[in-house]
Amino acid sequence: MNSFALEIETWLGGALRPRDCEVSPRVLCRAIVVGGALQGAAMGSYALLNGGSAAFIVFSALKVPLFLGLAAALMLPALYVLYALFGLGEQFKTALRALMGGQAAFALILASLCPFTLVFYLSGASYRGALGFNVLLFALAAIAAQGVIRSRFAALLQRDARHARLLLIGFGLWVFVAIQLAWNLRPFVGNPEAPAQFFRPDAFTNAYLALWRVFVG
Amino acid sequence: MEHALRDLDRLLRGDATRLSALKQGKIEVAEGQLPWIILGLGLIYGLCMGCFALSNKAFSDAWLQTVASMTKVPVLFGCTLLVTFPSLYVFNTLVGSRLTLQSVWRLLLSSLAVMMAVLASLGPIVAFFSISTTNYPFILLLNVAVFALAGFLGLKFLLHTLHRLTVVLYELKPAPPAPQSLAPRVDFEGQPLAEIEKEAGALEPVDERVMGANVRQVFGVWVLVFGMVGAQMSWVLRPFISNPDKPFTLISPRESNFYAAVFDAIGRLLSGG
Numbered sequence: 001m002n003s004f005a006l007e008i009e010t011w012l013g014g015a016l017r018p019r020d021c022e023v024s025p026r027v028l029c030r031a032i033v034v035g036g037a038l039q040g041a042a043m044g045s046y047a048l049l050n051g052g053s054a055a056f057i058v059f060s061a062l063k064v065p066l067f068l069g070l071a072a073a074l075m076l077p078a079l080y081v082l083y084a085l086f087g088l089g090e091q092f093k094t095a096l097r098a099l100m101g102g103q104a105a106f107a108l109i110l111a112s113l114c115p116f117t118l119v120f121y122l123s124g125a126s127y128r129g130a131l132g133f134n135v136l137l138f139a140l141a142a143i144a145a146q147g148v149i150r151s152r153f154a155a156l157l158q159r160d161a162r163h164a165r166l167l168l169i170g171f172g173l174w175v176f177v178a179i180q181l182a183w184n185l186r187p188f189v190g191n192p193e194a195p196a197q198f199f200r201p202d203a204f205t206n207a208y209l210a211l212w213r214v215f216v217g
Numbered sequence: 218m219e220h221a222l223r224d225l226d227r228l229l230r231g232d233a234t235r236l237s238a239l240k241q242g243k244i245e246v247a248e249g250q251l252p253w254i255i256l257g258l259g260l261i262y263g264l265c266m267g268c269f270a271l272s273n274k275a276f277s278d279a280w281l282q283t284v285a286s287m288t289k290v291p292v293l294f295g296c297t298l299l300v301t302f303p304s305l306y307v308f309n310t311l312v313g314s315r316l317t318l319q320s321v322w323r324l325l326l327s328s329l330a331v332m333m334a335v336l337a338s339l340g341p342i343v344a345f346f347s348i349s350t351t352n353y354p355f356i357l358l359l360n361v362a363v364f365a366l367a368g369f370l371g372l373k374f375l376l377h378t379l380h381r382l383t384v385v386l387y388e389l390k391p392a393p394p395a396p397q398s399l400a401p402r403v404d405f406e407g408q409p410l411a412e413i414e415k416e417a418g419a420l421e422p423v424d425e426r427v428m429g430a431n432v433r434q435v436f437g438v439w440v441l442v443f444g445m446v447g448a449q450m451s452w453v454l455r456p457f458i459s460n461p462d463k464p465f466t467l468i469s470p471r472e473s474n475f476y477a478a479v480f481d482a483i484g485r486l487l488s489g490g
Binding site: 073074075077078080081082084085086087088089090162173176177180181183184203204205206208209212 | 231
């Protein structure tokens with residue numbers, strides 16, 4: 001039990017204490033997987049709590065870490081080339097670890113908020129309400145994680161202001177990929193009226209065109 | 218191969234184009250191996266482009282289109298290189314630069330390598346969108362945007378490296394009568410050159426004063442021409458991404474132009490594909 005508690009403390013401390021840069025990438029990866037899976041399971045539980053399938057819990061527990069991992073993996077080659085071209089190739093490893101730390105913090109903050117999700121579900125929330133609540137939690141976690149990323153980058157930013165520009169470009173690229181990936185992997189919140197499927201039948205369509213149709217018609 | 222990859226990494230990081238590395242007035246890369254790297258990166262990006270055909274067309278057409286895309290990407294850059302190389306050398310000589318033919322050739326090869334590296338690095342994102350959407354105009358425009366970004370960064374690299382080479386060649390001119398130790402090295406305007414080299418990346422300018430305004434304008438125009446030739450070459454070699462509603466064709470008949478097609482794709486995208 002003690003060693004388990006120590007392990008949890010290592011993950012939490014490593015991911016959430018911004019100045020602690022000595023945490024190994026493996027610990028950060030574990031924090032991302034576990035944190036994401038916990039929040040995913042909580043999101044997916046809406047179906048079970050409203051008379052639907054329990055399979056959504058497993059699906060969403062897989063999907064959130066998959067989402068975080070795939071979005072990062074798709075970005076990695078472009079980030080490396082951009083860092084090299086901007087003359088920051090030597091600091092890429094440090095920047096990558098700082099970004100991983102930010103992702104881990106994001107996942108753990110999400111996980112810490114999952115009890116709120118369950119309480120909200122148990123309070124008789126509608127499906128749309130559940131969707132909105134989760135969007136709110138994700139936004140909150142993203143804002144909180146920004147603070148961790150900024151602190152982790154503080155030393156790098158002090159050394160070279162070009163990191164700020166790359167951070168902004170990287171964030172823009174991540175948002176571009178993440179919106180489409182989240183669209184493909186939906187639903188994250190289990191719909192009690194829908195059959196338990198990992199992907200929706202129209203999963204492989206374009207998120208941006210769907211948004212365009214919603215807002216412009 | 219490993220040597221060539223190391224050269225590519227040095228180019229990207231700017232190590233190969235630092236003033237101290239350009240002592241001989243040319244980029245020190247293995248010019249025999251760099252084309253193979255360009256070819257390899259082109260094949261990778263072509264494969265990523267081909268993913269749209271693989272997920273939206275019948276297998277017989279899909280693999281033909283994938284092979285065609287993989288072939289066309291290196292051909293596109295190779296042809297653009299061949300079309301623009303003579304003019305770069307001639308313009309370069311006309312504006313008084315002392316770059317040799319080999320230096321210009323290495324410079325263009327290096328710029329292409331940077332372009333292809335940027336393209337290939339964005340390949341996974343293109344492949345992901347190709348697999349996860351069915352909208353043809355969207356994929357077309359995404360690829361145009363990716364090519365434009367790669368072209369922009371590659372040409373920025375070319376301009377800055379050209380500038381650095383000019384700085385180096387200026388410094389290689391015969392020494393002035395006054396001893397070096399007493400007279401600080403200065404540029405055309407009498408400003409000291411000692412602080413030119415910092416830890417600058419491959420895309421960052423060194424001292425702007427060394428290259429005259431007219432020289433910068435000439436190369437600016439040349440870069441524009443390079444971009445336009447590249448765009449039109451891509452139009453001649455189209456389709457790179459096959460329309461899912463049409464059968465496979467290796468080269469489409471000559472009609473319209475690149476810019477009209479891009480505006481047409483934007484129109485179709487905004488009207489719902």
